[in-house]
Amino acid sequence: MKTSAEAIELWKAHSKYDAWITYESWHYRLKNVTDLVRFSEDDKLYRxxxxxxxxxxxxxxxxxxxxxxxxxxxxxxxxxxxxxx
Incomplete structure (x- = not known):
């Protein structure tokens, strides 16, 4: 995979994947198929x-x-x- 968009398509296409860890911003584009799980401040990654x-x-x-x-x-x-x- 080269992009987050590619990761989204793979995740949506393969029901065998239980989770997809990515940036919070993607959740707002995929609210109908994702749940947002918040991490503690120590575990967060910022870019x-x-x-x-x-x-x-x-x-x-x-x-x-x-x-x-x-x-x-x-x-x-x-x-x-x-x-x-």
Whole structure:
């Protein structure tokens, strides 16, 4: 498997799998077929969401504006809605 999307398809296609451990954000897209099990803080894994502007971008100004938006509380609320902390 290369992506979480591939893992989802395998998990859904094979009823022999009892569990699938992944990021909380996937639960919100698959609420009808998943249960969210919360781990203690010591057992949680967090990953970053890096972003950068390519040197060949034709939209540097807009890209910088988008990056600034990602730093706002409004953006953070969108991420939280979908299971990102």
């Amino acid at each position: 970053g969401t890096p972003i950068s502007i390519t040197s060949t971008s034709d939209n540097k100004k807009e890209s910088k504006q988008f990056i600034e938006y990602l730093k706002t509380e409004s953006s953070h609320q969108v991420f939280q809605k979908w299971g990102w902390k």
